[in-house]
Amino acid sequence: MAKILISPGKYVQGKGVLKELNEHVDPLGNKVLAICDSVVLDLFEEEVKEGLANKELLLENFNGECSKQEIERLKELAQSEEIEVIIGIGGGKTLDTAKAVAYYSQLPVGIVPTIAATDAPCSALAVIYSEEGVFEEYLFLPTNPDLVLVDTEIVAQAPARFLVSGMGDALATYFEADACALTKASNMPGGTQTLTALNLAELCYNTLMKYGVAAKKAVEAGVVTEALEKIVEANTLLSGLGFESGGLAAAHAIHNGFTVLEETHAKTHGEKVAYSTLVQLVLEDRDPELIQDVIRFCQKVGLPTTLSDLGIEELDEGEILKVAEASCAEGETIHNMPFKVEAEMVKDAILAVDRLGR
Known part of the structure; x- marks a missing residue:
């Protein structure tokens, strides 16, 4: 059996790096759909906008569950807006939803975790739930995220x-x-x-x-x-x-x-x-x-x-x-x-x- 190692295309970590998101997204595309959970939008909306200031940016609120319905809604939005790259910003379910939307839309994806609670951000995996939050299935993805960016200043503000x-x-x-x-x-x-x-x-x-x-x-x-x-x-x-x-x-x-x-x-x-x-x-x-x-x-x-x-x-x-x-x-x-x-x-x-x- 062959030995295989997989990894994200690029990993970026440091204090304040959310403001540098633009330069790392540059190779992926110009029209960005950023899927953010409500807490992120409340706390860091300005930083997200600053980090993607040179992009055509559509900020979209994540509805709370990585469900097939939410993935389909966001996929349709990405298609109708002719989006070129998906960015997920927030906790695990937000990030998994972004991965799934990018996969079904055949688009590159950037992952921006706001907590360091699991090792999921780098993985080629999304966990799918029902709209009520009950586990349904694992979605195994053919590739890892194109970009993972972790701003440790944001991580330090979490519990x-x-x-x-x-x-x-x-x-x-x-x-x-x-x-x-x-x-x-x-x-x-x-x-x-x-x-x-x-x-x-x-x-x-x-x-x-x-x-x-x-x-x-x-x-x-x-x-x-x-x-x-x-x-x-x-x-x-x-x-x-x-x-x-x-x-x-x-x-x-x-x-x-x-x-x-x-x-x-x-x-x-x-x-x-x-x-x-x-x-x-x-x-x-x-x-x-x-x-x-x-x-x-x-x-x-x-x-x-x-x-x-x-x-x-x-x-x-x-x-x-x-x-x-x-x-x-x-x-x-x-x-x-x-x-x-x-x-x-x-x-x-x-x-x-x-x-x-x-």
């Missing part, structure tokens, strides 16, 4: 929980890629991982451990520091390249399992992934000192290390077994692990992490 959630999502990257390296499991583009992907995944982990606490403090102060720059890059670029080209294993499958429990629905994707990463480490029988290091990191930045932290106040082994069974469903990425994983093993590891986290 710290978003940055911490991104660290939780990024925490899984190396351990999942490491498992896939052993099994030579397929990555997202359908090949096996390159040496580059595995090393980027490891750099992601090392960056979190070294700079995560300092970056959280920077966001709490609303300032941009080098530690914050490094963590934004880890959350967005290193984790994005690492998961997509390195592969997924137990952690994200266990995250998916946790979604069967309503008590966890108030927790973010990254918060659930962080706990699930600890479960993977226990499943793998990793060095106890490493597990304790990761637990301490999670506790310092505010990521879950107990079931109570996930919203599960009453311990019911039957409910935890349901999580484990969903994690081990056919086709789940847990089967990329270098040993056979069964639901009972996952249940026990989930309960063990809860005890370790206390």
Whole structure:
């Protein structure tokens, strides 16, 4: 099987770079449809207009769900206005909608995340929901975004929980890629991982451990520091390249399992992934000192290390077994692990992490 690595066409990050958006969009087109969520328009409309001052700009408010109806509405708008490039500015659903609209319109796309909560901005993937917000399907795209631009000044103004959630999502990257390296499991583009992907995944982990606490403090102060720059890059670029080209294993499958429990629905994707990463480490029988290091990191930045932290106040082994069974469903990425994983093993590891986290 061929080794495959995929990535955005261009990645730009720094304080105030939203004002430089025009020069990075230049190679993509002149007539721009910028899809923005309402919060972005309220807070940063002037910066967006300044950043695209030399373009024919149509600003359009995102309706809140990355649904087929919203994608079709915006696609028709792009066609009627003879748009040349789509830009998505905001949170995850806004960005996924922009990717989908660009794909169906056969146009280039630029992605401008305003939080660093997941590694989704760089990916060739969009998650489609119903208009009521219920998950429907994944839309796998043939290419990554042409441009990803992250203004760290804007990221620093968002609540710290978003940055911490991104660290939780990024925490899984190396351990999942490491498992896939052993099994030579397929990555997202359908090949096996390159040496580059595995090393980027490891750099992601090392960056979190070294700079995560300092970056959280920077966001709490609303300032941009080098530690914050490094963590934004880890959350967005290193984790994005690492998961997509390195592969997924137990952690994200266990995250998916946790979604069967309503008590966890108030927790973010990254918060659930962080706990699930600890479960993977226990499943793998990793060095106890490493597990304790990761637990301490999670506790310092505010990521879950107990079931109570996930919203599960009453311990019911039957409910935890349901999580484990969903994690081990056919086709789940847990089967990329270098040993056979069964639901009972996952249940026990989930309960063990809860005890370790206390």
